[in-house]
Amino acid sequence: MKNTIFILMTIVLLGCQEKKISSTALVKEEITTQKKERNLKSDGTPYSDEELQNMGHAESMAVIYEAPTDTLETIGILVYDGFFTLDALGPLSVLNSMYPTKKLLIGREKGTVTSNDNVKIEVDHGIDDIEQLDMLVIPGGFIQTYEATKDKKLLEWVRKIDRNSKYTVSVCTGAWILGAAGLLEGKKATTHWYRADETLAEYGAIFIKQRYTNDGKYWTSAGVSAGIDMSLALMDKILGRNYAEFVALNLEYDPKPPFEGGHPDKADRVVTIMTEKMFDEGLAPYIEK
Template identity: 35%
Template structure:
């Protein structure tokens, strides 16, 4: 009840009886916390961060267990500006990326506790790629429609109590999830429209010149063909095995009564 009361106070749309947050006034900065962890995929975060940063001004927080550089799964380091302890309590957007480090974070009690605590007062809970599995491991996708990277969407999301959906971006009440890696750009634009309106999102898309014309049509298993799927499966096999096992892990359990709605 306390979590619901805090949410109603923070989200005017919910206080009026809706289960989806409304627009944030343009004269208020959007408070966005984006999670960093070792082995994350940089593009999962950098794409949406690029599209959302303009509305956050000085209230975009890159959060990790400790302040400082965090190595991604390709070796590129991103810098955490806030720790779990110093991250603000009230957030408009709580964002989780995915990557090769996902299985370890699905078993990380400190990180999962941070997500559950901040989720109680966050307007939007969002994840890209296997970041949705981390949200799920925290118990935050039970009973929600969600997507993830194609290699784990159907295998792992049901184990976490979510309904898998084969779409690029999935909204279900105040949960927003994106498919693999590059889908973070689509999630960023879709979420920008929910936060500031469609015209803001169109302008952000134009500034970023986001008009993709990929040289190959191979972005899904159906498009890529059997040979590419076999090669991708071999690359992704350790992630699939680790995340699926973590999704089955009983240590992640938390009672429904303890979860924010």
């Protein structure tokens, strides 16, 4: 009897594994098909490698050019003491390829801004100098980001820029600032995983557990590295898949971490709980003020 049960369980497990492999193969085949269907010649056939190699620059650009869905003259990235370096510089590395759009780093005041990693950046523009932006990007941090949610002058500037922006964007806990400015009320949004649901609920936002999300012109990303994913998605939307793929290829953005983790859904339970505890203890004195 035990042998029979064991055999049956083995058959079921093998069947599940076979279905999983089959499903994975179908997904890969679908992705391959989608790639093959793009960038075809006028007669619907694919270009040969030889044809592509022999094209001049102008002809090559004509093949992969896609009409933009929008035009942006200015992108401003807010930086403040304690911002997470990658929150700002990750999106900048992607969006910097959006030509001829002007990119600005904007401080609370002009001068030297120091990130949480002690990277010092000389900023030529303060919020008093900037009246309008097509895209505003707000990176996150920790203690200083929480303090920024109480900065009335900064929040008023964010609201002013948002009134005429085409895209208002946050990375990581930068969503706290958008929320404190009242811009996420009733909007779908995401942020760093730390108490994300309850924090966004305080601002009237609907938490979406994804790497990035958008609701109208508002784009928000999960923690730190997710800002790169979101920026590529913005590039895809505005300048098309070909150009977005060019940017990703230029950055060789093909992440394959050496272990599974990076989110409470995947990290070891002990690591997650202790990290959350560390965040709680770090923020507590400032909340008590």
